[in-house]
Amino acid sequence: MKKFLIILFISSIGSVLQAQVFTEFKTGFKTVFINPAEVNSYYFGFNPALLDFNAEDELLVLSTDVNIDDGKFKRFIDPVSNRLYQLTASGKKAIDSSQRFKGSFSFQRYERKDWTWVFTRDYQTGNPFLIGDSTSGDSRINGIRMNAEYSNKLFKDFSVGLSLDYSVDEMLKEVSPRPTSEHRDFHLRIGLNYSVAKEINLGLITDVYDKNEEINYREDEGSITEETIILKFKGYDFPNVFRKKSETRYTYLNGYSGGITFSYNIPPTVSTVGYFISGFDKTNIKDDAIDPRAEGFWLNNYLEGGIQISALLDEQIQLGLIYNFHSDNGWAKYPLYNVLYYERKLNLHSVSAGLQYSFDRKLSAGMEGGLNLIANDEQDHYSTINNDNSSNVYYVRAGLGVEWSDEISSIISYGFYNKTIPEYSLTSSEQSGYFTQYRNNDLIYLHTGFKRHDVSLAAKLSPGFVGIFYIHLNYVSTIPEGGSDFYGEVRNEFNSTLEYRVKVF
Numbered sequence: 001m002k003k004f005l006i007i008l009f010i011s012s013i014g015s016v017l018q019a020q021v022f023t024e025f026k027t028g029f030k031t032v033f034i035n036p037a038e039v040n041s042y043y044f045g046f047n048p049a050l051l052d053f054n055a056e057d058e059l060l061v062l063s064t065d066v067n068i069d070d071g072k073f074k075r076f077i078d079p080v081s082n083r084l085y086q087l088t089a090s091g092k093k094a095i096d097s098s099q100r101f102k103g104s105f106s107f108q109r110y111e112r113k114d115w116t117w118v119f120t121r122d123y124q125t126g127n128p129f130l131i132g133d134s135t136s137g138d139s140r141i142n143g144i145r146m147n148a149e150y151s152n153k154l155f156k157d158f159s160v161g162l163s164l165d166y167s168v169d170e171m172l173k174e175v176s177p178r179p180t181s182e183h184r185d186f187h188l189r190i191g192l193n194y195s196v197a198k199e200i201n202l203g204l205i206t207d208v209y210d211k212n213e214e215i216n217y218r219e220d221e222g223s224i225t226e227e228t229i230i231l232k233f234k235g236y237d238f239p240n241v242f243r244k245k246s247e248t249r250y251t252y253l254n255g256y257s258g259g260i261t262f263s264y265n266i267p268p269t270v271s272t273v274g275y276f277i278s279g280f281d282k283t284n285i286k287d288d289a290i291d292p293r294a295e296g297f298w299l300n301n302y303l304e305g306g307i308q309i310s311a312l313l314d315e316q317i318q319l320g321l322i323y324n325f326h327s328d329n330g331w332a333k334y335p336l337y338n339v340l341y342y343e344r345k346l347n348l349h350s351v352s353a354g355l356q357y358s359f360d361r362k363l364s365a366g367m368e369g370g371l372n373l374i375a376n377d378e379q380d381h382y383s384t385i386n387n388d389n390s391s392n393v394y395y396v397r398a399g400l401g402v403e404w405s406d407e408i409s410s411i412i413s414y415g416f417y418n419k420t421i422p423e424y425s426l427t428s429s430e431q432s433g434y435f436t437q438y439r440n441n442d443l444i445y446l447h448t449g450f451k452r453h454d455v456s457l458a459a460k461l462s463p464g465f466v467g468i469f470y471i472h473l474n475y476v477s478t479i480p481e482g483g484s485d486f487y488g489e490v491r492n493e494f495n496s497t498l499e500y501r502v503k504v505f
Contacts, residue, residue, distance in 0.1 A: 023057070026472045026497065028413045028456030031310070031320025031354035032366040033401060036271060039310045040201075041193070041261035045275025047203040048161030049191035051100045051151035053092055056503075059467075061090045063499040070113075071491035073450070073480050076441040077123060077130075079139075081113035090147075093505055098153040103146075108169070110141040116438075117231055119179050120251075121171055121213060126330050128236075128342045128380070129285045129296035131215060131249050134229035135175050143169020143183070157195040164188050176223035177245065181215040193261070203261035207279065213251040220245075232287075234296065234334070234341055236442065237383035237435035248289040255281030259305075269312050276305035293336075300330035318356040320368075325349050341382040349373040362403040366413075369396045376446065383435065387443050389424030393417055397454070410459040417452035441485070449481040467502030 027033045042050040065088070070081040090104035117132040121141065144167065151161035165187040173179050186209060193203040217230060230247050232240040257279020264272045280301045286292035306324035313319060325348065332342040352370030359365070372393040379386050399413030424447045428435070454476045461469040476493040480486035 025470050027411050027458045029368055030322050030352045031368055032356035033411055036310055039271035039273055041203055041263050041273055044273045044308045045261040047191040047193055047205050047261040048149050048163040049151055049159045049193040051149050051161050058092050058505045059501045060504045061501050063088045065497050067495045069493040073486050073489040073491040075445045076438050077118045079112035079115040083111040085109045100151045102149040106145040108143050112139045115139050126344055127283050127298040128234055128332050130233040132231050137175030139173045141169050141171045143167055159193050161191045176226055177220045177228040179217045184212045186210045199265050201263045205259050207257040209255045211253040215249040217247040235380040235383035236385050236439050237431050250286045253283045271310045274307035278303050297335050298332045300328055303327045316358045320354040323351045343379045345377045347375045364401045367398045384429040386427045389446055391419055391421050393419045407462045413456045415454035419449045421447055421449050444485050448484045448486055450478050452478045467500055470499040472497040
């Protein structure tokens with residue numbers, strides 16, 4: 001850890017990012033060291049009707065992302081290691097004085113190392129109907145993702161916009177019985193915005209999204225003599241166990257939501273922006289390719305919203321504040337008998353505040369602190385398990401921004417996080433070995449506090465005619481509290497982004 005900090009600090013001296021202005025790029029901070037122009041309803045609340053940019057922002061962007069996390073401080077059903085590799089090309093273009101377009105195309109490879117049992121890609125949505133097999137091994141997901149955004153200022157004070165996300169991928173488990181799966185995700189958001197006055201904007205947003213997953217188990221010709229044991233979970237315990245070589249599962253998720261966005265700006269001193277969204281998504285699970293049977297139904301209602309404030313007190317001091325909340329209320333049933341199997345209520349509140357002080361145009365320092373409050377209540381009627389826990393995560397981050405020259409600048413920061421569990425309760429009746437020996441760890445993980453160290457470097461190099469280079473490096477180490485069941489384990493993460501921006505349009 002100490003060696004990493006020394007290397008990161010030395011590299012920041014010759015690295016790359018401007019301390020005062022960051023355009024659509026990560027810095028490690030939420031409330032300070034941000035571009036004031038990005039405190040609006042496009043970036044916070046994402047209303048595509050407010051897609052707008054200057055001529056100098058019409059750039060081709062080529063980027064690569066590498067995200068790796070590894071360690072045994074995890075739930076039982078989580079992989080020991082996750083690795084994401086992504087290549088993206090994106091760009092913006094003004095069609096005319098009122099129309100704007102932005103698009104991107106990505107190749108993704110996602111690897112899940114030493115993944116136990118589960119073979120459902122989106123297994124963390126709250127849906128208790130999971131499928132897998134009795135083996136542990138590596139899985140990989142290869143896919144592409146496309147995004148298109150468009151906005152049009154129809155009248156002087158009224159604009160409309162839309163955003164379309166489309167992705168497809170395929171997943172393979174690289175150990176017998178080698179199941180495969182295919183996924184198709186579609187997400188459309190439509191936004192409207194009306195400028196009530198020069199300082200005030202009011203908007204409407206609505207979402208429609210649709211996701212499909214098809215999982216296939218077939219006889220593995222390379223392991224004909226090996227028995228395939230398929231597990232179908234309806235909760236934390238008592239999975240249905242099948243000794244069969246062929247199975248197909250279909251998962252269909254549909255969701256809808258609507259909300260509002262608003263902003264009030266007094267340039268250049270104060271910017272205030274907020275949003276509120278309400279929606280629901282439902283998931284239907286069916287098995288058997290020849291005669292699909294209803295295996296499960298999951299419905300989740302959610303509310304989310306937030307407010308962001310950025311204030312420039314004088315030429316040297318900037319304040320920032322962000323508050324977000326999210327609430328889930330979901331339930332699952334077995335459709336054939338209309339039996340309630342599972343219920344969950346989840347509430348999250350997050351607040352962060354920061355202060356940035358500029359000593360001069362080349363040197364600035366910032367500090368940020370925050371609190372996350374999480375309340376989770378699960379009633380697994382199928383498994384006769386009730387889990388109710390609350391957790392608090394406190395954090396503080398400090399950073400230094402330096403403009404070394406007109407071409408080179410950087411920000412380095414360190415954050416410390418502390419998770420505490422003020423209260424929790426876990427009740428269960430007579431459980432099987434699937435829970436007591438294995439999936440019980442999923443709940444123990446939720447009841448475990450930790451300390452986390454987070455080091456981040458953001459940098460920018462502007463050599464002029466050849467374009468602009470951005471880099472972001474982030475290292476995170478999470479250590480569970482002493483005396484817990486995970487004592488002695490650790491979780492390490494490394495995230496990196498490298499971008500190249502150039503004027504080609």
